Amino acid sequence: MANTPQSKKRARQMLNRTTVNKARRSRIRTFLRKVEEAIASGDKSAASAALQAAQPELMRGVTKGVLHKNTAARKMSRLSARVKAIA
Known part of the structure; x- marks a missing residue:
């Protein structure tokens, strides 16, 4: 325990950061x-x-x-290859 x-402040910061990261993920x-x-459709x-909408979200996550x-x-x-493969 802190x-x-x-270390108490760090524990509080980690809780906040965890919730933010969970929302981002x-x-x-x-x-x-x-x-x-x-x-699939x-x-x-x-x-x-x-895919165009997902690309900036992925990069923002990075x-x-x-x-x-x-x-x-x-x-x-992998996603772009699968989209490209749709006939």
Whole structure:
């Protein structure tokens, strides 16, 4: 348990940061789910539009420290390949 004033403050900061990061991660997952659903429906225009909306969210997650840069790049690459494969 936190004993010093500094460690108590750090514990409070971690709680706040955890809630913010959880909201950011959830928002990113929502955008990715929209892309997945558009791919599953087979609508290429909707899928590409959803991908265009998801790209800045993924990159924002990288700059905010929620995702690693390579993780976001990998997700973008795989999703764009799947969207491109829709006939």
